[in-house]
Amino acid sequence: MDQKERPLVEALQKHMNQKPVSFHVPGHKNGMIGEVAGQFAGWDQTEISGLDDLHAPEGPIAKAQNLLAQHTGALKSYFLVNGSTTGNLAMVMGICEPGSHLLVAGNAHKSVIHACRLAQVKPVFLTPDVHPESMTPAAISPDLLEEAIGQFPDVKAVLLTYPSYYGHTGQIEKVIAVAKKSGLTVLVDEAHGAHFSLLGFPASSLQMGADAVVQSAHKTLPALTMGSYLHIGKDFGRYEQIQQLLGMLQSSSPSYPIMASLDDARYYAATYTREDADFFKSERDHFINVLQKIPRLKVIEPEDPLKLIIRIDGMSGYDLQAACEQHGIYAELADPLQVLWMLPLLKNKNCMQWDRIVESFNQIAKDADWAETPAAVPVKKEITTLAVHHADQLPYSVIPIEDGTDRVAAETITPYPPGIPFIIAGERLTAETCHELSRLVKTKMRFQGGAHLIEGKMKVVQEDLHE
Numbered sequence: 001m002d003q004k005e006r007p008l009v010e011a012l013q014k015h016m017n018q019k020p021v022s023f024h025v026p027g028h029k030n031g032m033i034g035e036v037a038g039q040f041a042g043w044d045q046t047e048i049s050g051l052d053d054l055h056a057p058e059g060p061i062a063k064a065q066n067l068l069a070q071h072t073g074a075l076k077s078y079f080l081v082n083g084s085t086t087g088n089l090a091m092v093m094g095i096c097e098p099g100s101h102l103l104v105a106g107n108a109h110k111s112v113i114h115a116c117r118l119a120q121v122k123p124v125f126l127t128p129d130v131h132p133e134s135m136t137p138a139a140i141s142p143d144l145l146e147e148a149i150g151q152f153p154d155v156k157a158v159l160l161t162y163p164s165y166y167g168h169t170g171q172i173e174k175v176i177a178v179a180k181k182s183g184l185t186v187l188v189d190e191a192h193g194a195h196f197s198l199l200g201f202p203a204s205s206l207q208m209g210a211d212a213v214v215q216s217a218h219k220t221l222p223a224l225t226m227g228s229y230l231h232i233g234k235d236f237g238r239y240e241q242i243q244q245l246l247g248m249l250q251s252s253s254p255s256y257p258i259m260a261s262l263d264d265a266r267y268y269a270a271t272y273t274r275e276d277a278d279f280f281k282s283e284r285d286h287f288i289n290v291l292q293k294i295p296r297l298k299v300i301e302p303e304d305p306l307k308l309i310i311r312i313d314g315m316s317g318y319d320l321q322a323a324c325e326q327h328g329i330y331a332e333l334a335d336p337l338q339v340l341w342m343l344p345l346l347k348n349k350n351c352m353q354w355d356r357i358v359e360s361f362n363q364i365a366k367d368a369d370w371a372e373t374p375a376a377v378p379v380k381k382e383i384t385t386l387a388v389h390h391a392d393q394l395p396y397s398v399i400p401i402e403d404g405t406d407r408v409a410a411e412t413i414t415p416y417p418p419g420i421p422f423i424i425a426g427e428r429l430t431a432e433t434c435h436e437l438s439r440l441v442k443t444k445m446r447f448q449g450g451a452h453l454i455e456g457k458m459k460v461v462q463e464d465l466h467e
Helices: 007-017 037-043 060-072 084-095 110-119 142-151 172-181 240-249 256-270 274-291 317-326 354-367 431-441
Strands: 076-080 101-105 122-126 137-139 157-161 185-189 212-215 228-232 297-300 307-312 339-342 383-385 396-400 457-461
Touching: 007 037, 007 060, 007 256, 037 256, 060 076, 060 228, 060 256, 076 084, 076 240, 076 256, 084 110, 084 157, 084 185, 084 212, 084 228, 084 240, 101 110, 101 142, 110 122, 122 142, 142 172, 142 383, 157 172, 172 185, 228 240, 274 297, 274 354, 307 317, 317 339, 317 354
Parallel strands: 101 122, 101 157, 157 185, 185 212
Antiparallel strands: 076 228, 122 383, 212 228, 297 307, 307 339, 396 457
C-alpha cells in the first residue's frame, strides 16, 4: 500500500469535481445555503455512491483505515468521529465483564471513569509517580502495578495513560511487561501520542505490546477536533466486541470532514521525513534557547518534544496564562505553577512566529508583579477503590469542603483542562484531598462538576446511606 495515497480525501475531491446536485442530506446542499456549514462545501457529505460507509466500509474508508493500520503497525485500525472518548468506552466495555475489577492509572481521563460506570466495572486506581520537575502526575510505576495485581488476583486488564497530559512517559515499557507477564490485557489511552513513533519522538505503546490503543489525532496531528484513532495490537485477537461497540457508540451519521481529516493526518504523519524531523528539532531548540535567556523564565522539557512547560518566577500559572492571552498567545492549560504549550508538528519550511512570542515574553517577564509561587502538593503512592458505587445517584448533603474528611463524595469534580477527575463520586475523602480542593478553588482553575464550589462547598453522600 502507498502511504502517499489519501483514499477518502481523493474520493471526496472526485465527487466535488463532478459539480453534483444534492437531493440528499446534509441540508446545506454542498454549501449552497447557510453561512457556517457552507465553509465545508462539498467536503460534508453522506453515505452516497463512491464515498463508502464508516459502519460497513469496503471502499475508500476501508482503504484509508488499512493504510492507517499499516502505518502504525496495528492489526486493525478504526476512525473515531466522536473523539477518543468513544475509543475508551469501547475498549473498557468490550474487554471487561460487569462486576470485574479494572486497574486504572490515577491520571486517567474522565471518559475512562464513565466507561467503568457504563460497563459496571469496578475501577482500582493506581496513583502515578509525580515528575520531579513539572510536579505533575507522570505514570504509574512497575512496582505499584505488581502490588496491585497481588491485591486483586482476579483482575484481567489494566488501562494506562501514556503519555501524561504534560508529555511525560514514565516507565511504560516496563509497566506493559509486568502486565503481560501476569496475563493482563493492556489498554492504553494514548490520546496525546498520535505522533509517537515518528522520527525524534517516543515509541507508541503499540510497539511495546499494548493490545488496544486510542489516539486523539486532532491533538497533535492536523485533524479536525473529535477526529481520533483506535488501534488493535498485532497479537490481540479479541477485538470483535470492540468493533461491534464502535458501531453502537459512534454516530450513525459520521462526519465526512472529520474522516477526511483523519485520512489526511495519517498521510501527514506517514510522510514525515528525516529532513522534517531535523527541521523541527532545529526550530524547537532555537526557540527554547532564546526563551531561556529571558530573566525569571524557566522552560521544562517533557519527554514528548511537542510539549513545553513554561514558568516565570513569582507568577502563578493562571496569571501567566492571562498575561499571555493579552498578547494573543493561548496555552493548552495553566495550573498553579506553570502553563503547558503544545507545539505544532512542523515539517521542513513550515513557519512559526517565534520572534513575536519571544518579544511578548520579554515584556511579560518585565511587567510581572512578584508573588509567592504556590507550593506543589506531594502525592502518596496508593491503590484505592471506590467506597460507594453510583454515589451520584444517592441522596446527598452539601457541606463545607473542609468538613469533608472521611465522607463519601456524591459528585465528580474535574479540572478542565486536562479532564482528569480530582474527586470521583464514590471515593472516600481524605483531609489532604479536602485541603487541596479548597486551595484549588481559590485559584483560577476551571472545574466541570462541583456546582457549589464557588460557595466553598461540595456534595457528599448522606452518612446513614453508606455506613
